[in-house]
Amino acid sequence: xxxxxxxxxxxxxxLTVDDVVTALKHSGISNANQEALWLMSYAIGVGTxxxxxxxxxxxxxxxxxEAVISRRISGEPLQYITGxxxxxxxxxxxxxxxxxxxxxxxxxxDGVKECFCRDGAFRFLDWGTGSGCLGVTVLLExxxxxxxxxxxxxxxxxxxxxxxxxxxxxxxxxxxxxxxEFDAIISNPPYIPSCEIAGLMRDVxxxxxxxxxxxxxxxxxxxxxxxxxxxxxxxxxxxxxLEAGNMIQHDALKSCRGFSFEGEIFDGGNFPRCVILRKExxx
Numbered sequence: 001x002x003x004x005x006x007x008x009x010x011x012x013x014x015l016t017v018d019d020v021v022t023a024l025k026h027s028g029i030s031n032a033n034q035e036a037l038w039l040m041s042y043a044i045g046v047g048t049x050x051x052x053x054x055x056x057x058x059x060x061x062x063x064x065x066e067a068v069i070s071r072r073i074s075g076e077p078l079q080y081i082t083g084x085x086x087x088x089x090x091x092x093x094x095x096x097x098x099x100x101x102x103x104x105x106x107x108x109x110d111g112v113k114e115c116f117c118r119d120g121a122f123r124f125l126d127w128g129t130g131s132g133c134l135g136v137t138v139l140l141e142x143x144x145x146x147x148x149x150x151x152x153x154x155x156x157x158x159x160x161x162x163x164x165x166x167x168x169x170x171x172x173x174x175x176x177x178x179x180x181e182f183d184a185i186i187s188n189p190p191y192i193p194s195c196e197i198a199g200l201m202r203d204v205x206x207x208x209x210x211x212x213x214x215x216x217x218x219x220x221x222x223x224x225x226x227x228x229x230x231x232x233x234x235x236x237x238x239x240x241x242l243e244a245g246n247m248i249q250h251d252a253l254k255s256c257r258g259f260s261f262e263g264e265i266f267d268g269g270n271f272p273r274c275v276i277l278r279k280e281x282x283x
Contacts, residue, residue: 015062017054020069027073035078036069042082043068075202087133090140093162094131097155099212101133104243105188107265107274109137111241112186114263114276119144122183125233126150127226129175130212132160134186139169148174148182153211178229184239185230189222191215191245219245220252227256236281244275253277 020040024032037048043064044057057065071081077100079085085094087101088109094100116122121144126135129149139147147169149160157175164173192213197205204213215221223242230240240259244250253275254261265274 014056014059015065016056017051020065023069023073029072035072038078039068039072039081040065075206077203077207080207085131085133087131088137088141090137090167092131092133092136093159093166095159096207097153097209098159099130099156099208101131102188104267104269104271104273105134107267108134108186108188108241108243109141110265111263111274111276112138112184112239113141114265115184115239115241116142116145118142121145123180124148124184124186125178125182127185127187127229128152128189128212128222129160130156130188132163134188135160135173136163136167136169138186139172140167146172146174148178148180150175150178153209156209156212178233180233181235182233182238183235184241185226185234186241187222187226188243189215189226191219191222191243191249193217193219215245219249223249223253227259230279231258234279236279238279240277240279242275242277243273250275 017036017040021032021036024036029035037051040051041048044061068081072078079094079100080096083093083095084091085101088106092101118141120142123146124138126147126149129135129151132149135147135149139145151157151160161175164170164175190211190213192215194214194217197210197214226242234240242253244253250272256277258280259277260280262276262278264272264276267273
């Protein structure tokens with residue numbers, strides 16, 4: 001399909017909406033019609049409603065559309081191209097070097113809501129914050145909370161800090177390291193077993209950071225690290241709210257020594273994605 005795009009340009013052909021949709025479908029993109037609208041809207045800076053009124057694009061706009069669609073056909077994720085990803089109804093800034101927020105991860109926000117009331121004052125750690133989508137969302141949903149957003153990736157922290165500034169929660173956020181005790185630790189850690197990385201979808205495998213995906217030989221490496229950390233920095237009676245990648249991980253988390261299983265939250269696919277644990281002992 002990239003050759004077809006180049007041929008159109010050499011022949012000075014104007015692109016049509018149908019050309020774009022067809023190219024995306026032929027490249028294996030299942031949501032081609034919707035993505036075509038989003039990408040064309042982004043490329044020429046008009047609303048999606050206006051795209052419907054266009055039969056074709058003039059040469060200057062055709063070149064902009066071609067450049068964007070070519071990136072998508074090559075496998076680059078939609079969110080990296082547009083620079084934003086939706087999470088819990090808000091647009092977060094993302095780009096190469098940071099994991100794209102998933103809607104399944106929104107269950108962790110619901111998990112926090114199971115543990116704290118909206119006007120509650122609590123201090124939490126967002127371990128492996130990535131874009132900061134989890135930590136920033138907690139800060140916005142709980143206006144008296146304070147969050148420490150931690151990541152070993154400087155590129156990820158750059159996006160996290162950008163989102164912290166964009167959403168105006170700087171005064172209740174720390175991103176320079178893990179300091180003090182916490183009432184809760186939330187995390188969507190890398191949990192894909194190393195042997196499964198090669199079988200991931202091209203968009204994920206070839207573009208998203210391996211550091212945010214690879215959970216070691218059994219996918220449990222970082223769960224163990226977080227549980228060990230919680231033993232030190234999580235207050236007695238504090239909550240550990242984690243995303244599980246499969247049932248083996250889910251069941252292992254439920255039986256963590258030193259923690260009681262408090263509940264789980266199912267994602268849209270009816271999988272118990274969010275596991276809620278409580279550190280044993282008096283708060």
